[in-house]
Amino acid sequence: MSHMGYSCLMALDRDHVLRSAATLLTRKSTATMDEVARAAGISRATLHRHFAGRDALVRALEALGIEECEAALDAARLDEGPATDAVHRLVREIEPAAGLLAFLYTENQLFEGEVQNQGWTRLDDRIAALFRRGQQTGEFRIDLTPAWLTEALYGLLASAAWAVSEGRVARKDFTHMIVELLLGGARRREES
Amino acid sequence: MSHMGYSCLMALDRDHVLRSAATLLTRKSTATMDEVARAAGISRATLHRHFAGRDALVRALEALGIEECEAALDAARLDEGPATDAVHRLVREIEPAAGLLAFLYTENQLFEGEVQNQGWTRLDDRIAALFRRGQQTGEFRIDLTPAWLTEALYGLLASAAWAVSEGRVARKDFTHMIVELLLGGARRREES
DNA sequence: CCCATGTGAGACATCTTTGTCTCACAGCGG
DNA sequence: CCGCTGTGAGACAAAGATGTCTCACATGGG
Numbered sequence: 001m002s003h004m005g006y007s008c009l010m011a012l013d014r015d016h017v018l019r020s021a022a023t024l025l026t027r028k029s030t031a032t033m034d035e036v037a038r039a040a041g042i043s044r045a046t047l048h049r050h051f052a053g054r055d056a057l058v059r060a061l062e063a064l065g066i067e068e069c070e071a072a073l074d075a076a077r078l079d080e081g082p083a084t085d086a087v088h089r090l091v092r093e094i095e096p097a098a099g100l101l102a103f104l105y106t107e108n109q110l111f112e113g114e115v116q117n118q119g120w121t122r123l124d125d126r127i128a129a130l131f132r133r134g135q136q137t138g139e140f141r142i143d144l145t146p147a148w149l150t151e152a153l154y155g156l157l158a159s160a161a162w163a164v165s166e167g168r169v170a171r172k173d174f175t176h177m178i179v180e181l182l183l184g185g186a187r188r189r190e191e192s
Numbered sequence: 193m194s195h196m197g198y199s200c201l202m203a204l205d206r207d208h209v210l211r212s213a214a215t216l217l218t219r220k221s222t223a224t225m226d227e228v229a230r231a232a233g234i235s236r237a238t239l240h241r242h243f244a245g246r247d248a249l250v251r252a253l254e255a256l257g258i259e260e261c262e263a264a265l266d267a268a269r270l271d272e273g274p275a276t277d278a279v280h281r282l283v284r285e286i287e288p289a290a291g292l293l294a295f296l297y298t299e300n301q302l303f304e305g306e307v308q309n310q311g312w313t314r315l316d317d318r319i320a321a322l323f324r325r326g327q328q329t330g331e332f333r334i335d336l337t338p339a340w341l342t343e344a345l346y347g348l349l350a351s352a353a354w355a356v357s358e359g360r361v362a363r364k365d366f367t368h369m370i371v372e373l374l375l376g377g378a379r380r381r382e383e384s
Numbered sequence: 385c386c387c388a389t390g391t392g393a394g395a396c397a398t399c400t401t402t403g404t405c406t407c408a409c410a411g412c413g414g
Numbered sequence: 415c416c417g418c419t420g421t422g423a424g425a426c427a428a429a430g431a432t433g434t435c436t437c438a439c440a441t442g443g444g
Contacts, residue, residue: 028302029301029302030302032400032401032402033401033402033403034401034402042421042422043421043422043423043424044402044403044422044423045404045405045421045422045423045424046420046421046422048402048403048404049420049421052403053402053403054401054402084379087378106298106301109221109298109354110220110221110222131378134378138380139379139380140378140379140380141372141376141378141379141380141381143368143372144369144372144373144378145361147355147360147361148352148355148360148361148365148369148373149373149378151351151352151354151355151360151361152348152351152352152369152373154351155347155348155350155351155352156344156347156348156351158347159343159344159346159347159348160340160343160344160347162301162343163339163340163343168339168340168343169337169339169340169343173340176335177336177340177344180333180335180336180377181336181340181341181344181374181377182373182377182378183377183378183379184333184377184379185372185373185374185375185376185377185378185379186279186323186326186332186333186336186341186374186375186377187276187331187332187333187375187376187377188330188331188332188333189333190382224430224431224432225431225432225433226431226432234391234392235391235392235393235394236392236393236432236433237391237392237393237394237434237435238390238391238392240432240433240434241390241391244433245432245433246431246432385444386443386444387442387443387444388441388442388443388444389440389441389442389443390439390440390441391438391439391440391441392437392438392439392440393436393437393438393439394435394436394437395434395435395436395437396433396434396435396436397432397433397434397435398431398432398433398434399430399431399432399433400429400430400431400432401428401429401430401431402427402428402429402430403426403427403428403429404425404426404427404428405424405425405426405427406423406424406425406426407422407423407424407425408421408422408423409420409421409422409423410419410420410421410422411418411419411420411421412417412418412419412420413416413417413418413419414415414416414417414418
């Protein structure tokens, strides 16, 4: 059966292409289809055989980003233990996807009018639920809304991804910087 | 003298065009020159008479953004009083420019290779200096570098600007949300 | 009134990107 | 060896944005 060989190879290639595209577009969000193809080591024709067009590619990247985020959220076990620890696990798990996430986050600013991908709202809800849980257990303050904390998390992830890629901060500090700022803020804690 | 009438009108128009463009590009960063012109109530030809091309327009917007930030930093008197209060004043003063800033912040991610506008590094330095001062006075923790805090401030400003423009958070909470998260974090303070 | 200046409308060529198509070639299985 | 499949290279037209130019018009000052 040629079908099996076909679909397997295509699937592998498709995933490889997708990840190459993610890496490239993370750095240069305006990269052309030709550049994307070149970065994946294939020709533009073959790239078009995988993804009908640029829109399809971006939507596939969106699906990949959502998928990786969902996986990160699952791995972080947001429902278990103190919300504080859950946030820490979340950031640690989501770090590898931060670059892609930053690309999609800014990309989505253009889709203002269009339909919001259901996957994002689902992610938003899961993350916001974590913050809400932290508020209910008394770990988090209640004057900052879960929606804002979720948005802020995205912003910090994007900022940190860019800052790391430009060498302004060390990659190894990624999780620590985000978690500490998000949870603890810049103000020095009083010794208790 | 036709020169005076000319330059005065042009200067007024130019500023008006620039602010219209800022408003539009803040919402839709890929707006076309024609849309920019239409938004400013002028024709594409006239827009071209003010700004040689799209690059020139973006660079003028960059200059405007830098100028407004500098003004905000001046108005915030970063050197006076507790650093905590200075951060608060800074965010309050910079709020009107947050949308433009968000546009330029993401736009700058594309200029990775090119020369970094000296104006940005100057702003970065002034803001980082504020955080460093706060660390020296013992107000701020020292395990978060001034560079990261500066970057995080940009990220939070952009996130908040987008969240407000999409109605996910209330505009009146803008300053409070950013300042409280940046300084205090999400974790609830122990009652002292 | 007349003219200079700035403007709007639109035509136009150019450039870039995109999407489609064709053709030749390499690899692999039968 | 033959044929099938996927690929690369390139040509091609279409679309969109940009930059330039011309021309008619309005307006305001001399």
